């Protein structure tokens with residue numbers, strides 16, 4: 001079953017449900033992507049930082065070679081890492097990432113964080129992560145305006161069809177929209193019932209920027225990543241409110257968590273290393289929650305953010 005799509009302000013259609021590639025291991029990534037395409041996924045959310053773009057590309061190439069899908073039916077997302085924000089590094093790194101995927105263009109290329117870090121030569125270390133030398137976080141000098149304008153040139157060069165932003169608060173978007181020649185097509189944010197951010201979503205959608213939720217299930221991804229921020233936080237899969245709604249609709253709690261977003265026009269990109277869960281996560285748009293159900297789930301909000309750089313030792317408090 002194909003996912004419904006959202007029309008972006010760039011004119012392209014983006015699937016409402018995609019497959020997230022963070023922490024998909026190098027050993028399993030090619031098969032996971034290939035199997036996800038066979039299962040019906042068309043959007044893949046990758047990034048330099050995930051360190052698996054070559055393998056993801058191998059999965060895509062296999063599916064195209066076998067005639068399961070055409071390139072034009074896929075929606076491939078990648079992200080510009082913080083170490084490549086200086087204008088002169090944006091296009092070269094985009095070309096490297098495209099070469100890793102084996103693609104000629106990205107459907108969407110996103111500024112991963114509003115953080116510029118000192119350049120790390122990919123020949124020295126790739127992906128570089130948050131540190132300059134494996135130990136120290138060294139800020140870079142690029143402004144968001146410089147980086148955004150370089151991303152606009154990536155679109156001009158035909159390397160990306162749409163460009164977007166991630167981990168931006170509203171105030172940064174308000175500023176960016178003053179100078180953007182090409183408006184961001186999407187905003188990717190942490191969004192789950194413990195962190196609902198209704199004003200940010202309303203503002204972005206009101207400006208014609210599609211919102212994509214990451215980490216829709218809340219804690220488990222960050223527990224997998226060994227982050228302290230998620231330790232001991234009650235699972236949303238077992239939360240009474242979510243379980244009650246799921247039972248009533250004869251769905252799994254995971255499907256209710258994803259539908260809670262997609263029904264409000266928020267795209268989702270769940271990650272799973274498990275074939276059954278991966279299939280379940282795609283089939284979330286064939287039922288509707290009542291307004292009461294949506295409100296009940298939204299009321300679980302605690303403004304609890306797991307992906308906050310200071311919580312993992314990067315002292316750049318972008319959400320302060």
Ligand SMILES: NC(=O)c1ccc[n+]([C@@H]2O[C@H](COP(=O)([O-])OP(=O)(O)OC[C@H]3O[C@@H](n4cnc5c(N)ncnc54)[C@H](OP(=O)(O)O)[C@@H]3O)[C@@H](O)[C@H]2O)c1
Pocket residue numbers: 019020021022023045046112166167188189213214215216217218220221222224237254255269270271272273274277278280281307
């Ligand atoms: N822009 C950013 O800064 C940013 C940050 C974080 C993530 N992202 C993107 O968003 C994607 C999704 O976020 P995420 O990977 O952090 O978290 P997620 O998709 O919310 O959660 C993944 C976790 O949930 C489990 N899971 C998946 N489906 C399940 C199901 N149906 N039932 C029970 N458990 C299930 C997975 O385990 P199994 O694998 O064992 O199923 C894994 O532990 C990422 O892969 C990445 O592409 C972007």
